[in-house]
Amino acid sequence: MSSTAPLPDHEVTYRKARDLILFGELAPGEAVTIQGIVERLGTGITPAREAIRRLTAEGALRATENRRLMVPELTLEQLQELTYARTGIEPQIARLAAVAIEPEDIDALEQIDEQVNTALRTGDIQAYLRYNHVFHWTLYAHSEAEILMATAASHWLRVGPSLRVMVKGGESTPIPDMHEVAIAALRDGDYEAVGEAIHNDILQGHSNIAHGLDEAD
Template identity: 45%
Template sequence: MATRKQAGKPVVGGVGENQLPTHELIYRQLRELVLFGDLAPGQAVTIQGLTERLGAGMTPVREAIRRLIAEGALEFQGNRRVCVPQLSADNISELIVARQWLDPHLALRATERITLDELDDLTVMDGELDSAISGGDLRAYLELNYRFHRRLYEIADAPILAELADGLWLRFGPSLRVVCGRMGTQNLPDKHKDMLAAMHARDAERAARAIREDVIQGMEQVRRSLELSAAAH
């Protein structure tokens, strides 16, 4: 393998964030509140409440909300309120169709391009993810799991596909938080080590299969939980 070092793009709080304009910083902060389920599905929040929570002015918060509504991550409720959409089991089934192609394809591309340094980065991230699972730290698990997959997308060097895959996380992230909160972290699926072993062996097809299993197992848990919740009501 080559040993070039490829820097990943920061999500929030990364190097270079201080140079970003205020409206972009606020967008990223609000995006993380949605992505990691800090705003629960169906929970209506006022625009004023978000400005206070983010410590920002009304204009950048409105712009962030507009962008997230366009991305399907928020819904406008009227009376200056927004909420995170509540997904159904059928919605998750659609997301499974998309993710079970996108994530394996990106894993395949990443395996063909990954350097030793990048593989070390992913291995360290997976170790941190294991610690979050064993410690029952749900918020850390959600964030580290996302960042692991995001790093994989960056290594794949397919920006259009990576943007599509990343956008899907905004759709199911809040529901994932709810489901994992019910289940705890100990029973969460993790095929990352299988994928990393395949990457070490430069076996792109095996890496793609491992990440496909990881995606399907996790998303199916979300889908089944939503089905049970709907049946209970």
């Protein structure tokens, strides 16, 4: 019987630090230090330094003029670039996933989306960011499109934390709910409609981010 080897400390630390950003524990504009990562994650200085190096290279962290590191706040120009990139790649991943997905997998996606909607109703930013990410990546995993998914993952590190604007004091999810549209299309076996739903879901989220950026100016 084969067993999976445990991940090295630097990889575990990287993934945990990445999740702090993706799931809103480190918000856009928040400063990040090696010592802070060490204290949050209970890791060593060397793995923390390596995690920060990788996240900086991926654009999830940015050095300010005084050389401090922070979770970057998107500009409208950067958001536009990410819109082009995400709508060009993720709908195709979703189409590929739709070809291979099984009915029980669609049921699982529906249960995850219930968690997304609960987080939106209750105004739980971290739960929303986590379950929204889980929804997309649970779907995308069925595509087995490793190269496309790796590219999409880098985009999520840049834009994911800013999706916190979708949660506004308990407001309900925007209508129509594109996750529900995607689920219905998956059940119908309509691959193109699945891709279109994910395309529109991205546009919906980015529109809310852009609105938040306009309000901040």
